Amino acid sequence: MKKFNITIEIMPVESVLDPQGEAVELIVKNNTDYKTENFRIGKRINFTISSTDKKECKKAVKKLCESFLVNEIIEKYSVTIQNEKN
Numbered sequence: 001m002k003k004f005n006i007t008i009e010i011m012p013v014e015s016v017l018d019p020q021g022e023a024v025e026l027i028v029k030n031n032t033d034y035k036t037e038n039f040r041i042g043k044r045i046n047f048t049i050s051s052t053d054k055k056e057c058k059k060a061v062k063k064l065c066e067s068f069l070v071n072e073i074i075e076k077y078s079v080t081i082q083n084e085k086n
Contacts, residue, residue, distance in 0.1 A: 001050040003084035004057045008065060008077055011042035016074045045069060048084060057081055 012018050020041035028036050051057035061079055070077045 001052060002054075002057075003048055003050050004054065005082045005084050006045075006047050006049055006057075006061055007080040007082075008045040008061070008069060009042060009080075010045070010070055010075050010077045011040055012074055013076050054081060054083075 012021075018040050021039035024041065025037065025039040028034060028039075049057060049060060051060055058079075058081065061081065065077055065079070066072065
């Protein structure tokens with residue numbers, strides 16, 4: 001079996017309110033002179049998985065995301081898969 005390093009980035013979909021992002025945006029706006037906008041707060045999940053090959057790894061990670069890690073009604077996600085360095 002090969003080991004793969006997985007990174008999953010999860011963000012709220014654009015149509016969903018993001019109260020954390022709004023709070024950060026308000027704090028930055030009220031406490032700095034920076035011209036910032038559109039803060040969106042998400043999650044990043046890192047882990048290692050053992051799989052026979054990259055194709056099977058992709059299938060397993062997709063199943064994990066859709067079954068346990070991501071609420072696809074209000075979140076979108078992207079996956080990065082890298083071979084583990086020995």
